Amino acid sequence: MVRIGPVIPKNFRDRVVAPSLLAADFSCIRDEVSRAIHAGADWMHLDVMDGHFVENISFGPAIVQAVHESNDIFLDVHLMISRPDRYLQQFITAGSDLISVHVEAEHDVAETLGRIRAAGCQAGLALNPATPISAVEPFLAEIDLLLCMTVVPGFGGQAFMPEVLEKITAAARLREAKGLSYHIQVDGGIDAATAARCYTAGANVMVAGSSTFRAPDMTAAVTSIRNA
Ligand code: DX5
Ligand code: ZN
Numbered sequence: 001m002v003r004i005g006p007v008i009p010k011n012f013r014d015r016v017v018a019p020s021l022l023a024a025d026f027s028c029i030r031d032e033v034s035r036a037i038h039a040g041a042d043w044m045h046l047d048v049m050d051g052h053f054v055e056n057i058s059f060g061p062a063i064v065q066a067v068h069e070s071n072d073i074f075l076d077v078h079l080m081i082s083r084p085d086r087y088l089q090q091f092i093t094a095g096s097d098l099i100s101v102h103v104e105a106e107h108d109v110a111e112t113l114g115r116i117r118a119a120g121c122q123a124g125l126a127l128n129p130a131t132p133i134s135a136v137e138p139f140l141a142e143i144d145l146l147l148c149m150t151v152v153p154g155f156g157g158q159a160f161m162p163e164v165l166e167k168i169t170a171a172a173r174l175r176e177a178k179g180l181s182y183h184i185q186v187d188g189g190i191d192a193a194t195a196a197r198c199y200t201a202g203a204n205v206m207v208a209g210s211s212t213f214r215a216p217d218m219t220a221a222v223t224s225i226r227n228a
Helices: 026-038 061-070 084-093 109-118 137-142 162-178 192-201 218-226
Strands: 016-019 043-049 074-080 098-102 122-127 145-149 183-187 205-208
Touching: 016 183, 016 218, 026 061, 026 218, 043 061, 061 074, 061 084, 074 084, 074 122, 074 205, 084 098, 084 109, 098 109, 098 145, 109 122, 109 137, 122 137, 137 162, 145 162, 162 183, 162 192, 192 205, 192 218, 205 218
Parallel strands: 016 043, 016 205, 043 074, 074 098, 098 122, 122 145, 145 183, 183 205
Antiparallel strands: none
16 A cells, blocks of 8 residues: 555644544455545544553554554544553554543653654543543644543443533633644544534534444445534
8 A cells, every 4th residue: 555645634724533443343354444545534543542541452553553554544643551651652554643641640741752652653542531631731832633532431322421522612712822833633432413513612623433333324324423
């Protein structure tokens, strides 16, 4: 697969729809990613879980590499792992275009973000619903994307947590006040209805697993989220 290089995330005001592979049929990942591309997906969201930071185990760098080699789409890798610093190089080598790490994980956040950017990847910082925006404020100038989890991480198919909306608005206000340009991504329970609320609150990157891969018409689902 000849790569034309990562599609650099668009302006933070542009809408991005990123289906989550976690909701796909793992028995045919190549075809599922291809299906998402044909349905209009902008990015592919890859949920890496270690069974320690979250109560689930999903997949590792080998799957990221397989997707990288079998389809040409921007790979948005979400590391829900306790030691992202320990495994970072493997995800970079596997072909990630953007790597998000959790502020709650056991690592030197600034150092990890610096390594992601030094490798030529986009750097994302994720925070759980219960984590206040103050926890990520020191790092906002070092990131390309802020991932505001709208469910407790670990599983797809959970209900959207509306209490996160005010955090999204706070993140957008901080971006404005500091003259920064990071994307604001939401992840968990996103469909057209919840996406509309998140756009209004200030988010522009919508991660959606169940509502896209498990929709009867994936193109209609992706389009409805983009146009919500
Ligand atoms: C949860 C993951 C999400 C999840 C989204 O820990 O980070 O990306 O797969 O799945 P849905 O859209 O089904 O809530
Ligand atoms: Zn995710």
